[in-house]
Amino acid sequence: MAALTQADYRQLAAFRHALRRFLAFSEQAAEAAGLTPQQHQALLAIKGMEDGPPTIGALAEQLCIRPHSAVGLIDRLAARDLVTRAEDRADRRQVHVALTAAAEAMLEVLSAAHRAELERIAPTLRALLTPFG
Amino acid sequence: MAALTQADYRQLAAFRHALRRFLAFSEQAAEAAGLTPQQHQALLAIKGMEDGPPTIGALAEQLCIRPHSAVGLIDRLAARDLVTRAEDRADRRQVHVALTAAAEAMLEVLSAAHRAELERIAPTLRALLTPFG
DNA sequence: CTCGTTATATCGCGATACGATATAAATGAA
DNA sequence: TTCATTTATATCGTATCGCGATATAACGAG
Numbered sequence: 001m002a003a004l005t006q007a008d009y010r011q012l013a014a015f016r017h018a019l020r021r022f023l024a025f026s027e028q029a030a031e032a033a034g035l036t037p038q039q040h041q042a043l044l045a046i047k048g049m050e051d052g053p054p055t056i057g058a059l060a061e062q063l064c065i066r067p068h069s070a071v072g073l074i075d076r077l078a079a080r081d082l083v084t085r086a087e088d089r090a091d092r093r094q095v096h097v098a099l100t101a102a103a104e105a106m107l108e109v110l111s112a113a114h115r116a117e118l119e120r121i122a123p124t125l126r127a128l129l130t131p132f133g
Numbered sequence: 134m135a136a137l138t139q140a141d142y143r144q145l146a147a148f149r150h151a152l153r154r155f156l157a158f159s160e161q162a163a164e165a166a167g168l169t170p171q172q173h174q175a176l177l178a179i180k181g182m183e184d185g186p187p188t189i190g191a192l193a194e195q196l197c198i199r200p201h202s203a204v205g206l207i208d209r210l211a212a213r214d215l216v217t218r219a220e221d222r223a224d225r226r227q228v229h230v231a232l233t234a235a236a237e238a239m240l241e242v243l244s245a246a247h248r249a250e251l252e253r254i255a256p257t258l259r260a261l262l263t264p265f266g
Numbered sequence: 267c268t269c270g271t272t273a274t275a276t277c278g279c280g281a282t283a284c285g286a287t288a289t290a291a292a293t294g295a296a
Numbered sequence: 297t298t299c300a301t302t303t304a305t306a307t308c309g310t311a312t313c314g315c316g317a318t319a320t321a322a323c324g325a326g
Contacts, residue, residue: 036312065315066314069313072313072314092321093322
């Protein structure tokens with residue numbers, strides 16, 4: 001591996017700055033919708049699942065957090081009536097999490113805004129990725 | 134704007150999952166180096182600056198946080214002797230932040246690892262961006 | 267039935283970013 | 297100059313988050 005030049009550091013910093021800008025947009029959009037950023041991410045992860053309402057564990061994996069961190073996230077969402085818990089019929093240890101109608105409505109608005117933002121910044125992100133292959 | 138389909142939600146969720154995986158890699162690498170993720174980001178942002186040691190305000194802008202949040206971050210880095218503060222000669226309100234040799238060494242290791250990881254995941258990220266243009 | 271494993275839940279902690287506010291220095295109008 | 301305004305950094309208290317350690321409950325192998 002070649003030594004790092006100042007240009008390498010700048011490329012890494014520029015890429016991270018672009019990521020932070022996107023994440024800042026996302027946080028602002030979530031808060032404008034009355035959600036914390038993590039709550040929004042949880043709703044999207046649930047909605048995006050292939051096989052219907054995921055278990056806590058599957059959700060944690062999708063969000064790259066520990067299962068017990070997902071528990072707290074779901075606790076806060078359930079307290080706001082944005083998700084419902086349902087025991088698995090076959091394995092009563094597992095809990096499946098589903099969106100309520102209110103959550104679906106919020107997520108639709110947020111997802112449309114995020115799709116538009118990603119369309120806007122996709123060229124920039126691609127350009128910032130080119131130095132890395 | 135067209136209505137959102139299940140495929141749209143899946144695309145958004147998949148993109149966010151890829152971002153989270155990268156960020157999880159980055160957090161793990163930072164902690165293995167003895168830094169918090171934000172401390173690592175601050176070091177990279179300082180190193181990547183075009184015009185030498187940035188002010189607190191410029192650093193905050195690069196990290197997309199408020200200036201007073203950057204103050205706290207720099208406080209913790211300075212307490213660990215990873216950055217030094219220096220007053221601006223012309224405007225004594227401004228404080229420029231520079232890396233110490235110890236920080237440079239840590240950042241070099243981390244940046245090499247991040248460059249390798251980005252080279253590894255660039256094709257995946259590009260693929261996940263294509264639905265958005 | 268018992269033991270080990272798995273899935274979810276609880277508790278307390280440290281790091282973070284914020285709003286509100288404070289201090290100090292620079293700037294500008296009269 | 298004088299003093300109000302703006303700018304840059306700093307301080308304080310607060311809330312969220314994710315973690316490690318631990319607990320509880322249910323599954324599965326033998």
